[in-house]
Amino acid sequence: SVGTLWIGTDVGLNRYYPDTDGFISFRHDSASPNSLSNNTVTAIVENSPGEYWIGTDDGGLNHFNQSTGQFKRYQHNTNNPDSLSSNFIGSLYKDSKGTLWVGTGDSGLNRFNPQQQTFSRYQHNPADPGSLSANLVSDIVEDNQGVLWIGTDKGLNRLDLTKPVTKSSFTHFKHKIGDSNSLSANDIERLFKDSNGTLWIGTREGLNQLKPNS
Secondary structure, three states, rough: OOOOOEEEEEEEEEEEOOOEEEEEEEEEOOOOOOOOOOOOOOEEEEEOOOOEEEEEEHHHHHHHHEOOOOOEEEEEOOOOOOOOOOOOOEEEOOOOOOOOOEEEEEEEEEEEOOOOEEEEOOOOOOOOOOOOOOOOOEEEEEOOOEEEEEOOOOEEEEOOOOOOOOOOOEEEEEEOOOOOOOOOOEEEEEEEOOOOOOEEEEEEEEEEEEEOOO
């Protein structure tokens, strides 16, 4: 929301109040199932005014309702294939259609289905060249053409959201030795789309630029 700053730390979630130059903190309370699931906050996305998605390290995903001050937890359940694929959340992204995408540190990409309160999983499958290139998802961003870009530790993935999405819908971009127009490295750290629609890709071996339709 306008004027509200949320800060994720390794000891909880903080909201900053500029008028008073003060903070209010939200932390995990083992006695309260409606508290933050884990104190290490890795990602924050606004769902709607007063409602936020909070990703944690080993605590899964939280939906925070500011008016009630309560957190609803979404976590991995080994007996439920429609649950979150992992509790290690590395990135969150809300696309132009309002869909929430959840990148994990060890089990691929998830798409949240709000009506069913379930998750669709997209993971690396060595037998499927169209699957996600790796299960460590570092960042997610959508370009102006409705394409979702997913950074991993084994290259960049392109997912066209204007077409039906399946587990085999991913196109990979990787570093190629001797090709100066390929990615500088496969280990992607950050993705950013600027005001011109240009995609910037930060890797462990430099910065890359991908222009729209290039």
